[in-house]
Structure formats: C-alpha cells, structure tokens
Amino acid sequence: MKQQLMGIGQDDGHDTIKTCFGYDTATGTYHYGYHKSRASAGLQQVMSVGNQHGSAYETEGQQFTVATGQALLRTMDTRMVNYPVSDLNRTLVNHALSDVGLGGQSLYLVTGLPVDQYYKDSKPNVELIENKMQSLAKPVTRIGAGAPLAKIVRQKVVSEAIAAFYDALINHDGTQNASIQQIIARRPVAVVDMGGKTLDIAVVIENVGGVYGHRSGTENIGVLNLITKVGARLKSQFNLSNDPPAKYVEEALRTKQYEFFGESHDVSQIVEQAVQEYVGEVAQFFVAKTGDGSDLGAVIFVGGGTALIRSALGDTAFASIFQGKCLVADDPEFANARGMWKFANFLLSAEDRTVDVPAVEEVPTIAAGARKKAA
Template identity: 60%
Template structure:
C-alpha cells in the first residue's frame, strides 16, 4: 500500500498578513463543517513591555527578537500605543515577520512544518503586468529570517516553504474553488463569459483586480491599488469622537473598533451614542473607494460581476449593511462570506489545490523556497 500523500507533504496555511489584522486559514474541518481560522490584530510595540501576554492555549508569551530588534505583541492591551503598520515596505519589515510568527504560534502550530502562503497588494505583486520576482523573493526572505520568542510560550511554526500570491487574486480563488477543490459552478460559468472584478477593502489599501475571461490573465490597466483603507476610517472616527466629547487625545484604536461595530462609545463608564459619527465616516470612506473604482472600472458595464472582500467589506456590512455597496457598483455584486477571511481562504486553496504536490514536498527542503503564480487555472 502506498503512502498517504498528506504524510509526504507540508501542512498548508494561508496567512493574509494585513496592516490591520493577521488572518490565517488552516484548512477545512470536515467533521465540524467549518473553516479553521486565526485572527490577530497587527499590533505590537517596539522593545519589551511589562505586560501579561497569555496565548489562547494558556502559555505566557508575546515578546520576540529578530535580528537586532525586539517587539512585544500588543493584542489585548488596548492602552499600549502600538506601531503604525502603514509604513513603506511593511511586507518586508521585522515587524511584519514578528506578527506573522506570533499569529502562527498562537494558532497552535508550534513546531509544525508549513507550506505558508501569503500575499501582496496588487501594486506590489505586479510590475509591468507580470509578477515582480524581486519583490516576491524579498517577501519570502523576510519571513524566512529567524524570529525567537523571549520568555515562556509555545514554540514557533517551522516555515519550510512559501508561496506568494496577489491578495485580490487569492480572493478570486476563494470564490472559484470550494473547500473540496471542486469549482463553484456559478462562478465558473460567470468567468467563462465575462471578466470579473475583485475589490479588496483592506486596512491600508483598496485593491482592484479584473480577472480576464476563463481566468487567462489579469487586465492590468483595469487593476491597481490606492492608499485608502479602513484604518483611515478608524482615524476619522477617533478624531471626531475626540472633538465631540472634548477629549485630550484620540481614544485607543481597539475602543474605536468597538465603537464602529456597536455604534456606542464608553466614556467615563457611560455609553454614548456615536452612530451618526460612525455612519458619516463610513459613507465618506465609501466615496473615496467609489472614486477609485470609477477610475479603474468606469461604469463597469463590461464586467460580469464585482466581488467585494476584505476586512473593510466586513466593517461596512456591520455599519451600513449590504445595500451600501450599491453606491460602489450598480451591477451584479457578490459579497464573500466572512469577507475578512476571503484572502486567507484563497491562499489556503491555492496552496492545497493549485500548487503541485512536489512543490509542497517535505523531502529535500533545504532553505525555505518560494513559488509564484499566474492566475491561470486548469479545469
């Protein structure tokens, strides 16, 4: 009897390492009928802080060293002023690799050999219409750089091999490929006739990709990235709450995130209604997104549909509801289920169903290796 293929291949994990949140997908739990997710805010402070950092499995930890820098994970400590991830080359930074390693460990992947799939925004993944090998290799090298935990805590995952994909392309893979590897018939039929646009509302950026018919290529002149993200929306809400209640400083980001979800803000122990502030900021954010969509898609009448994904999509759904997306595109609109995880799911599906078994082989690994992909899929 032959060996089970899974015994010979690395475990696949898709990690959408965004500016606001690290979302991970570890696969489909067939017995429970659900996806296995990890969700960690992209929040850390420089240096070592005296904080209680307890992971989900009960082990203390949360401080890390990489090269000559040290970071303390700030998820759960709302009053810590964390580093702003909206820096140039965040994807290549020690901060990014620390946050990714922490997230993987906290997902229960300590000492687990992985084939890790991550992503890049459209404008960083592509250069002159083709995958930017230099940028992709630099991202691979960044996550291959060692990170060490300081103090007690679970071991870190072993990132043996890597793949990198455009984030919006990952979201399309998520829509097209089901958890068992079969194609979704409606999406397959749709893309066989017309291009499909993907709008990824992220923390720092908004990405647009237009997938060509039969998934043959990307229409590069209709695709792109703009620095309009939900972190700007949160900044605006914070500034207006500060002004409305005459505070000395902007409230901590976790409190603003809660205010956007609940439309309530706790001040001196009492709840205040901030629904009007939150909704106004959300509509202004959507107006900026709409301008970018029009600049790339025009009226979009030549597309079969537009798919909306990302943490920004989830946030707008909670604030304004699905009808708000009619202001962005008047044609057929598809909103991904659990849209904040669409990229991570698509990365897992790419690593599981698109990448060859040889690429994910455990044997003869050597140094962590990279893979990159075009958007073409075999039926």
C-alpha cells in the same frame, strides 16, 4: 523519507493577520486565526495575571512585544512602504502562526501582496516577491515562556485580490463554484479588496487568464484611515483629551456604541456618516479604474472594509459602488486567507508540498542491552 508540508494561508495585512489553516467538514466551518497587526519596539512591561505565555520576540537583532489585546499599549504604525519585508511583519506572522496552534509544524506558507506591489509593469514583481519570502525565512525566537514557533519550510506569494478570487471560485473541497465559473467564462470579474492600509481592485481576465493591468490598481484608502477619521470625530464631539484607542474605535464601527468614563453612548451618526464617506471614496476609485463597470460580469467585495460597510450600512450600500451583480463574500475579512489556503491545498501539486526529511538513526538494541547489563 518524505514529509507532506501543511498548507497554510495567511493574509498578513497592515491592520490584521488573518490565518486559514483547515476546514472542519463536521461543522462546515474553516479554521481561522485573527490577530491585530500591533506590536511595540523593544520589551514592554505588561504585568501578567495568571499563567499567560509571553509575547516578546527577537529577530535580526530587533526585539518586539506583540500586543495581545492590550488596547492602551503604544504600538508601531504598520503603514510603511517596506512593511512586507520588515522585521515587524516577520514577528507578527510568526506570532500568529504559533498562537493558532501551529508551533513545531512544518509549513508551506502562502502569503500575499497588494496589487500595486505584487505587479510591476503588469508583470509579477519578482524582486519584491523574493525579498518577502527571504524575509519570512529568517529566524524568529520567542523571549520567555510560550509555545514553540512554526517552521516555514516553503513559501508562495500571491496577489491578495487574486487570492480572494480563488476563494470565490474554489470550494472547500477543491471543486469549482459553478456560478462563478460560468461568469468568468464569459466576462471579466472585479475583486474589490478593502484592506487595512490599501484598497485593491483587480479585474480578472475571462477564464482566469490573468489580470487586466490597466483596469487594476491600489489606493491608500484602507480601514486604518477610516478608524483614524472616526477616532478624531469621537475625540472632537465628546471633548476628549486622549485619542480614543484604535481597538475601541473599531468596536464602535461595528456596534455604533462607544464607552466614555464607563458609560455607553450612541455614536451611530458619526459611524454611519464616516462609513458613507468611505463608500464614496471606494466608488470614486472604482470608477477611475473600471469606468461604469458595464463590461464586468460581477464584482466581489472582500476585506475588513467590506465587513465594516456591511455591519454599518448593510449589503445595499455596495450598489452605490457597482450597480450590477455585487457578491459580498462570507466572512469577507478572511477571503484572502481562505483563497491562499485553497491555493496551497488545491492548486499546488503534491510534489510542491513534499520535502525530504533525514532519517533518524536508531540506537542499536545491543547497545541498549549492554547499558542495561553494565548497570
């Protein structure tokens, strides 16, 4: 018996796990999951109010407690080199899949790697790609009550920035975006992906013929660095003893307000200055990789950093990075996940997502009758 696997895209980043698991034609919206990449080692005592499911897991002999909104829970720093193949990453991925309602489902999961990790000497880093898929294939079990976990049956790993390009090129129904197709047919297109740990730049070759390796790369100037910087400035300006929790600092970046001792304060000057500095860092790396960018047809801006720049400074800020056609993705933090979902559902063949399922043996009706008669 054949079974069609459900194609899922998941951007399993250092700051946030973004999942795309469908499109609603009635409302014209994608189905998303958004989970912060925050967990503590071991089992943490968090007192429950109400009938809440547990968020503790075990994998490969390691136990983790996922922070499901607890801003004050001390969590592990994900900015480690082996994060994509770690027990922590595997736990966060499985938690996110279950939490969006995919528990028990058989999945074809598409995830990603930053440009500098996906490519090695301008070719796919096969060893790391295989190691990541092998890591995610290892079992994870939930400790305590909760929804079942998803079944990751098959996988694919793509470059994160290239996934964002797929998102721009392919519409929700698998057709191509005519304007993007016209640009890439005659000129390269750069993708600037401002993620949690990293800033990725990928310059896509004309007609989607690959990536210009010498014009692409990764720098460790992601959103987590910006959050750390703003948190330090808030602590200094308001003479705080405690470090402001990252969750609240990120909220301040979006709202320009921060609450101290139960009262809200305007912190727009701190936020705008820090984001301006961040834009300058992005511009410096962009110039280092692409020069003035005059030979590019367009630049697509995606990622959580793009969302923060847009909320703090507006879309005009991107012109200080690239003076040509700047395309800011809708819901930019989900662009990679959407591109991975489109890859799973429109670029893979039906055979790739089809697996054999053993037939379930039916109990002969005569046996059922015999049991009834004996009773």
